Amino acid sequence: MSDASSYEIFVDSLTFTHRGATEPSLNDISLRLPKGSRTILVGANGAGKSTLLQILAGKRLVGDGERVFIQGRDVFRDSPRGVTFLGTEWAMNPVVRGDILVSAFLDSVGGYRYKARRDQLLEILDVDLDWRMHAVSDGERRRVQLCMGLMQPWDVLLLDEVTVDLDVQVRDDLLRFLKQDSEGRGATIVYATHIFDGLSGFPTHVAHMAFGTFATAPTAWPLDGGKSLYDVALGWLREDREKRRVLEAAGRKARGPRTEQDVPTDSEAFYKRYDYSH
Numbered sequence: 001m002s003d004a005s006s007y008e009i010f011v012d013s014l015t016f017t018h019r020g021a022t023e024p025s026l027n028d029i030s031l032r033l034p035k036g037s038r039t040i041l042v043g044a045n046g047a048g049k050s051t052l053l054q055i056l057a058g059k060r061l062v063g064d065g066e067r068v069f070i071q072g073r074d075v076f077r078d079s080p081r082g083v084t085f086l087g088t089e090w091a092m093n094p095v096v097r098g099d100i101l102v103s104a105f106l107d108s109v110g111g112y113r114y115k116a117r118r119d120q121l122l123e124i125l126d127v128d129l130d131w132r133m134h135a136v137s138d139g140e141r142r143r144v145q146l147c148m149g150l151m152q153p154w155d156v157l158l159l160d161e162v163t164v165d166l167d168v169q170v171r172d173d174l175l176r177f178l179k180q181d182s183e184g185r186g187a188t189i190v191y192a193t194h195i196f197d198g199l200s201g202f203p204t205h206v207a208h209m210a211f212g213t214f215a216t217a218p219t220a221w222p223l224d225g226g227k228s229l230y231d232v233a234l235g236w237l238r239e240d241r242e243k244r245r246v247l248e249a250a251g252r253k254a255r256g257p258r259t260e261q262d263v264p265t266d267s268e269a270f271y272k273r274y275d276y277s278h
């Protein structure tokens with residue numbers, strides 16, 4: 001089966017280069033995820049996880065011939081309904097740092113329409129409707145974001161490391177809610193994270209991204225051998241680190257000894273100007 005409409009999420013041989021970049025950030029990525037699956041994306045910094053999630057969310061325009069579909073619909077040109085993307089950049093937006101009551105803020109995005117789910121999420125995320133958005137901590141602002149983003153029932157949820165600043169108990173309750181919600185409604189989740197503690201019971205699939213491609217395509221979880229997700233992820237990231245070392249060593253050798261003009265970064269230039277070696 002390779003028909004886009006047979007899968008909830010379907011990507012075929014996608015290559016993507018950010019505007020102005022010389023190298024592609026994604027290279028020949030293919031993805032076929034069934035409805036109701038929960039996939040954890042594992043990968044080192046810069047592996048391409050956010051880029052992939054942003055493309056799935058229709059936030060990045062891919063080339064005309066590229067095939068990126070959710071529910072059989074082109075994510076950019078024929079946006080599917082029911083896709084929720086939650087990323088970290090939201091908290092930087094000045095609008096969500098204004099002097100506005102959380103209750104008014106949630107109502108402004110339709111909270112009153114999903115009152116039962118909203119109240120359940122307020123309880124799980126321990127959000128107070130009387131908070132004011134300009135006077136909350138980063139973690140509290142994240143909890144409001146999650147409440148806002150999750151209260152409308154989604155078919156596909158794309159999470160880009162948004163649980164990082166939650167305390168461990170709130171994170172645990174939230175993951176339990178997401179799993180139950182996905183099982184109850186057949187909803188699909190793709191979740192990029194660097195925190196694997198307490199996550200082994202969550203996914204149906206795990207995938208390993210490295211250097212802009214899948215080193216391990218989404219594979220049914222648990223893997224053979226019964227290792228925890230933490231141990232599996234640690235093993236994968238150590239392999240990546242080793243490959244990066246080999247590549248870097250090869251690159252340095254190929255370029256030969258560096259000259260004054262080769263000094264590439266501001267920090268190196270800074271250390272050259274202010275020589276602290278003696």
Ligand SMILES: Nc1ncnc2c1ncn2[C@@H]1O[C@H](COP(=O)(O)OP(=O)(O)OP(=O)(O)O)[C@@H](O)[C@H]1O
Nearest residue numbers: 018019021025043044045046047048049050051052
């Ligand atoms: N707006 C951009 N313009 C140019 N290059 C970018 C842009 N955003 C990301 N990249 C590059 O694309 C590659 C993949 O980045 P991406 O943010 O997708 O990685 P990631 O796996 O999400 O990393 P992290 O775990 O640090 O969030 C990196 O080499 C990064 O430098």
